[in-house]
Amino acid sequence: GLAEDIDEGNVTPRDDPKARGKYLAEKYGWDKDIGARKIWCFGPETTGPNVILDTTKGVQYLNEIKDSCVAAFQWASKEGPLADENMRGCQFEIQDVVLHTDAIHRGGGQIIPTCRRVLLAGLLTGSPRLMEP
Incomplete structure (x- = not known):
């Protein structure tokens, strides 16, 4: 596979x-x-077998939080929800984002932990499994 x-x-x-x-x-x-054009990054370590895609249409301020979302994705794919081990073969699609109009609320301190929790929750709803090394 991919x-x-x-x-x-x-x-x-x-x-x-x-x-x-x-x-x-x-x-x-x-x-x-x-x-x-829509692959934001691979992870973990920017070369791993997981991808995050931007499939949004016309979301305001999205480019302002891209780096924070990529950092959250790297963190989440390095320490997955089941055993704090690397994830493998996961594809995440960002479909919609609603952001606060005030820039102070779009900083990395707010976005990174929130995005990480969203990614891990999305993975857990998708029936993850442990793989043997």
Whole structure:
């Protein structure tokens, strides 16, 4: 699957976005636009077999919290909810975000822990399992 392709280096964050989008569309049926421009990062350690995607439409202030969301994703994928071990083969899609209009409430101190809890809660609702090393 995709996790194996990421581990083998067939899909990396350093790939040309258009080539990556074409590959993901052909092999996994992804929308070319999502594979090309909407992958925020891989994790853990920016090269792991998990991805976070931005599938939102017209969310205000989203670029202001992107770095905080990426940090939360890295933290969550490094210390998963079941055994505080790395997650593997997880794809998270950000579908909608509602942010406070006051910038003071959009800082990393508010966004990182909240985003991490949302990611872990989303994973727990998706029937996670422990994998043998």
